[in-house]
Amino acid sequence: MGTVNAQTTNRLSQVSVKGNKFMTANGEVIIFRGLDASDPDKLSKDGHWNKEYFETAKSWGANIIRFPVHPVSWRNHGKDEYIKLLDKGVQWATEVGLYVIIDWHSIGNLHSEMYQNPMYETTTKETFEFWRTMAQHFKDNTTVACFELFNEPTVQGGQLGVCNWQEWKQLNEEMITIIRANGGKAIPLVAGFNWAYDLTPVAKEPIDARNIAYVSHPYPMKRDKPWAAKWTADWGFVAKNYPVILTEIGFAGAEERGAHVPVISDESYGEAITNYCNEAGISYTVWCFDPQWAPTLIKDWNFTLTRQGKYFKDALQKAGK
Amino acid sequence: MGTVNAQTTNRLSQVSVKGNKFMTANGEVIIFRGLDASDPDKLSKDGHWNKEYFETAKSWGANIIRFPVHPVSWRNHGKDEYIKLLDKGVQWATEVGLYVIIDWHSIGNLHSEMYQNPMYETTTKETFEFWRTMAQHFKDNTTVACFELFNEPTVQGGQLGVCNWQEWKQLNEEMITIIRANGGKAIPLVAGFNWAYDLTPVAKEPIDARNIAYVSHPYPMKRDKPWAAKWTADWGFVAKNYPVILTEIGFAGAEERGAHVPVISDESYGEAITNYCNEAGISYTVWCFDPQWAPTLIKDWNFTLTRQGKYFKDALQKAGK
Amino acid sequence: MGTVNAQTTNRLSQVSVKGNKFMTANGEVIIFRGLDASDPDKLSKDGHWNKEYFETAKSWGANIIRFPVHPVSWRNHGKDEYIKLLDKGVQWATEVGLYVIIDWHSIGNLHSEMYQNPMYETTTKETFEFWRTMAQHFKDNTTVACFELFNEPTVQGGQLGVCNWQEWKQLNEEMITIIRANGGKAIPLVAGFNWAYDLTPVAKEPIDARNIAYVSHPYPMKRDKPWAAKWTADWGFVAKNYPVILTEIGFAGAEERGAHVPVISDESYGEAITNYCNEAGISYTVWCFDPQWAPTLIKDWNFTLTRQGKYFKDALQKAGK
Numbered sequence: 001m002g003t004v005n006a007q008t009t010n011r012l013s014q015v016s017v018k019g020n021k022f023m024t025a026n027g028e029v030i031i032f033r034g035l036d037a038s039d040p041d042k043l044s045k046d047g048h049w050n051k052e053y054f055e056t057a058k059s060w061g062a063n064i065i066r067f068p069v070h071p072v073s074w075r076n077h078g079k080d081e082y083i084k085l086l087d088k089g090v091q092w093a094t095e096v097g098l099y100v101i102i103d104w105h106s107i108g109n110l111h112s113e114m115y116q117n118p119m120y121e122t123t124t125k126e127t128f129e130f131w132r133t134m135a136q137h138f139k140d141n142t143t144v145a146c147f148e149l150f151n152e153p154t155v156q157g158g159q160l161g162v163c164n165w166q167e168w169k170q171l172n173e174e175m176i177t178i179i180r181a182n183g184g185k186a187i188p189l190v191a192g193f194n195w196a197y198d199l200t201p202v203a204k205e206p207i208d209a210r211n212i213a214y215v216s217h218p219y220p221m222k223r224d225k226p227w228a229a230k231w232t233a234d235w236g237f238v239a240k241n242y243p244v245i246l247t248e249i250g251f252a253g254a255e256e257r258g259a260h261v262p263v264i265s266d267e268s269y270g271e272a273i274t275n276y277c278n279e280a281g282i283s284y285t286v287w288c289f290d291p292q293w294a295p296t297l298i299k300d301w302n303f304t305l306t307r308q309g310k311y312f313k314d315a316l317q318k319a320g321k
Numbered sequence: 322m323g324t325v326n327a328q329t330t331n332r333l334s335q336v337s338v339k340g341n342k343f344m345t346a347n348g349e350v351i352i353f354r355g356l357d358a359s360d361p362d363k364l365s366k367d368g369h370w371n372k373e374y375f376e377t378a379k380s381w382g383a384n385i386i387r388f389p390v391h392p393v394s395w396r397n398h399g400k401d402e403y404i405k406l407l408d409k410g411v412q413w414a415t416e417v418g419l420y421v422i423i424d425w426h427s428i429g430n431l432h433s434e435m436y437q438n439p440m441y442e443t444t445t446k447e448t449f450e451f452w453r454t455m456a457q458h459f460k461d462n463t464t465v466a467c468f469e470l471f472n473e474p475t476v477q478g479g480q481l482g483v484c485n486w487q488e489w490k491q492l493n494e495e496m497i498t499i500i501r502a503n504g505g506k507a508i509p510l511v512a513g514f515n516w517a518y519d520l521t522p523v524a525k526e527p528i529d530a531r532n533i534a535y536v537s538h539p540y541p542m543k544r545d546k547p548w549a550a551k552w553t554a555d556w557g558f559v560a561k562n563y564p565v566i567l568t569e570i571g572f573a574g575a576e577e578r579g580a581h582v583p584v585i586s587d588e589s590y591g592e593a594i595t596n597y598c599n600e601a602g603i604s605y606t607v608w609c610f611d612p613q614w615a616p617t618l619i620k621d622w623n624f625t626l627t628r629q630g631k632y633f634k635d636a637l638q639k640a641g642k
Numbered sequence: 643m644g645t646v647n648a649q650t651t652n653r654l655s656q657v658s659v660k661g662n663k664f665m666t667a668n669g670e671v672i673i674f675r676g677l678d679a680s681d682p683d684k685l686s687k688d689g690h691w692n693k694e695y696f697e698t699a700k701s702w703g704a705n706i707i708r709f710p711v712h713p714v715s716w717r718n719h720g721k722d723e724y725i726k727l728l729d730k731g732v733q734w735a736t737e738v739g740l741y742v743i744i745d746w747h748s749i750g751n752l753h754s755e756m757y758q759n760p761m762y763e764t765t766t767k768e769t770f771e772f773w774r775t776m777a778q779h780f781k782d783n784t785t786v787a788c789f790e791l792f793n794e795p796t797v798q799g800g801q802l803g804v805c806n807w808q809e810w811k812q813l814n815e816e817m818i819t820i821i822r823a824n825g826g827k828a829i830p831l832v833a834g835f836n837w838a839y840d841l842t843p844v845a846k847e848p849i850d851a852r853n854i855a856y857v858s859h860p861y862p863m864k865r866d867k868p869w870a871a872k873w874t875a876d877w878g879f880v881a882k883n884y885p886v887i888l889t890e891i892g893f894a895g896a897e898e899r900g901a902h903v904p905v906i907s908d909e910s911y912g913e914a915i916t917n918y919c920n921e922a923g924i925s926y927t928v929w930c931f932d933p934q935w936a937p938t939l940i941k942d943w944n945f946t947l948t949r950q951g952k953y954f955k956d957a958l959q960k961a962g963k
């Protein structure tokens with residue numbers, strides 16, 4: 001298939017924020033539940049950036065899919081080539097009826113421009129330009145429901161220098177200004193420190209912008225069981241006032257390939273987090289719909305389910321009814 | 322002609338600021354009225370970076386000419402080669418008796434380092450280094466009367482991120498510090514936001530430096546007619562306390578080649594702006610003394626006049642008497 | 643000799659700060675007195691980055707040697723190759739019993755990223771990454787006693803832009819945070835403005851970190867004779883509360899090769915500075931243990947002494963007894 005112009009086929013209803021909910025243009029509340037793709041560039045090289053991938057996600061009961069754009073892939077492809085990849089994905093998502101999150105997939109300290117490893121290297125300038133480009137390109141596209149501004153902010157205990165909440169807040173507010181001034185209507189998703197786990201500063205100093213949502217990545221080992229009260233204190237409380245979406249959740253059994261801190265757990269985590277989200281109306285996407293990026297949902301490209309694959313496919317299908 | 326050392330031939334009287342006036346070393350008030358060249362690099366490639374160009378400008382009645390140095394040209398040539406171009410122009414200007422403004426011709430947000438298009442890309446570091454270089458190179462040259470620090474500051478309604486007046490003020494003050502510490506005696510010209518139109522913040526928070534002047538670019542469509550009261554409120558009031566120079570004015574008839582927002586107008590604009598300047602002792606240079614960069618003053622390299630060419634040549638000649 | 647792993651042979655006692663003193667792990671106060679090497683890269687190209695170099699330094703009575711890592715050398719070699727040079731030097735230092743200072747040898751304004759000349763060009767990002775790398779690499783190495791964060795901070799009277807103490811303090815504190823979070827146990831050395839001469843701001847606004855020391859470079863011409871009271875006011879007073887180390891002192895007779903401002907003086911300077919240090923328990927290293935980098939301690943690679951070579955070798959040997 002040739003290049004797809006994402007601007008031309010808009011079949012999904014525009015999503016916006018109403019109070020602490022995501023809402024479609026027809027006034028229906030929508031709770032996002034879906035899957036985290038691996039980088040479109042990676043999927044493309046593997047030969048799986050195709051409609052089947054999106055059809056399968058849809059068949060699991062997902063209503064949204066997240067594309068993690070790694071800065072290094074963005075630079076290596078060049079903006080024009082990478083946008084072609086995104087356009088294809090957005091087109092397939094539109095055709096099967098999945099919303100899309102575009103996620104600037106860096107990990108580290110954007111303020112000091114130090115990162116967890118070279119794959120995540122970027123600059124404030126490049127990040128701002130990425131959002132200028134995305135805003136202009138997907139301006140009138142309603143499939144692209146959310147722009148996740150920066151995947152996982154962290155100073156890594158100081159290894160990546162210093163960034164305080166005011167500085168982080170200001171960087172996010174500038175990205176939001178850029179997106180909106182350039183016509184972007186997707187909902188900006190804002191994450192907090194500790195690898196996007198911690199939203200406690202939102203209580204006193206929320207981002208100064210409307211029509212946004214907050215993100216947490218509450219992998220199982222971020223906190224000891226029982227989780228619920230801690231989750232509420234750390235990020236769940238935000239859902240009282242704003243839409244919240246957990247753009248990365250997931251677990252791997254200790255015996256599974258790719259098991260690593262902080263994701264090692266079992267089905268009890270799956271139950272805890274999905275119950276927590278269902279009760280509070282919180283959205284989520286599960287990491288990762290790729291057989292190589294752990295914790296994986298699938299063992300191979302026949303989409304053979306892993307432990308969490310079984311759990312979350314079932315959860316999505318129940319929720320999708 | 323070979324390389325000219327701009328340091329050696331100084332025939333024009335050193336200009337400085339006295340109250341709200343430009344003044345020569347002999348104590349005469351000077352109001353600058355002149356022309357905006359296109360980029361010396363562009364003129365050189367076209368075969369018109371030559372003494373005839375300066376002689377013609379002088380014959381129109383100009384007493385100053387402005388060189389817009391585009392960051393991309395500066396980088397592509399390399400500092401040493403670009404300085405040779407400048408030196409030639411400054412030498413011809415000196416020979417015919419024209420003062421020179423060196424203008425760092427970027428458009429955008431220097432604070433966030435986002436620009437209107439790639440031609441204007443620069444960095445704070447590159448901008449500071451440019452002024453360090455200019456200050457050292459033209460230290461003892463009196464022809465180079467003004468250093469225009471940054472052509473057109475704008476956040477483009479947020480498309481280029483965020484910059485407040487305090488941040489912009491601080492950037493200008495640091496440039497002025499660099500220029501003076503490196504021996505530069507040219508008068509720094511400071512512009513405001515909205516593509517160098519708006520000087521309202523100067524009322525309460527002027528730049529903290531002496532011997533400077535302010536810039537506005539009041540193209541006709543920045544405001545609806547009648548203009549005078551609006552101009553006074555937006556930038557003209559500054560002329561009570563500081564020298565003001567409009568380093569870009571000009572118009573194109575709607576029917577003329579290159580007519581575009583915000584320059585479309587007619588001779589009534591020419592009359593309004595020149596009368597306004599004459600009454601308030603405000604200096605100006607007219608964009609653009611090149612047949613390709615609109616609004617153009619000339620139609621071709623025979624210096625055939627456009628509509629504004631006729632108007633402004635006449636105005637310059639009257640004023641020059 | 644092949645690549646040396648600096649992590650494996652630790653024979654020198656870990657140094658830390660106790661009150662205003664450097665102290666070894668066995669609780670002995672240590673006053674550092676030693677030599678400033680030239681850049682390991684330069685010495686390596688000259689064929690003198692070898693054990694003899696360290697044995698000679700030791701034979702003079704030194705207990706420490708400082709490696710000035712020039713940013714341009716760091717970049718040109720690449721991190722991996724440059725680290726091999728450092729590892730060799732640290733190994734030889736360990737073998738002969740010399741502590742090591744690793745010095746990020748830039749001169750200029752890290753805040754505005756403007757430098758005295760191209761050799762000293764770096765960025766905040768590169769500087770932070772340098773310390774991340776050093777901290778991780780020399781984590782368990784006790785020979786590397788000190789990390790000198792930035793050789794000579796200066797705005798050169800505004801030629802390099804603007805930096806106030808609060809900005810400089812914050813940059814140092816962020817470097818210290820990075821070093822410690824990455825496991826670095828070497829003592830951070832902090833310098834003040836005026837080419838690392840002036841520590842007066844420390845009186846009211848010391849760096850907010852423990853286990854650090856302060857640096858001054860009181861070359862003879864920084865102040866007129868008599869020096870002592872001025873030195874106390876400018877930097878010596880700091881030694882009441884913190885360890886102080888003069889990581890560059892030295893003089894050249896006016897007749898000697900390489901004599902330049904601010905180093906021209908004679909043996910009276912040597913006497914004054916060594917007496918001053920001895921009385922106040924201040925550490926020092928002498929610039930430069932290389933026959934080409936002035937003021938030189940040696941005339942040639944036979945280690946023939948210059949005037950200051952004679953003076954300081956004698957002073958080190960007396961102090962070493």
Ligand SMILES: [Mg+2]
Nearest residue numbers: 111112113124
């Ligand atoms: Mg920065």
Ligand SMILES: [Mg+2]
Nearest residue numbers: 152217248287
């Ligand atoms: Mg993650």
Ligand SMILES: [Mg+2]
Nearest residue numbers: 473538569608
């Ligand atoms: Mg313009």
Ligand SMILES: [Mg+2]
Nearest residue numbers: 445446753754
């Ligand atoms: Mg900066």
Ligand SMILES: [Mg+2]
Nearest residue numbers: 794859890929
């Ligand atoms: Mg020095």
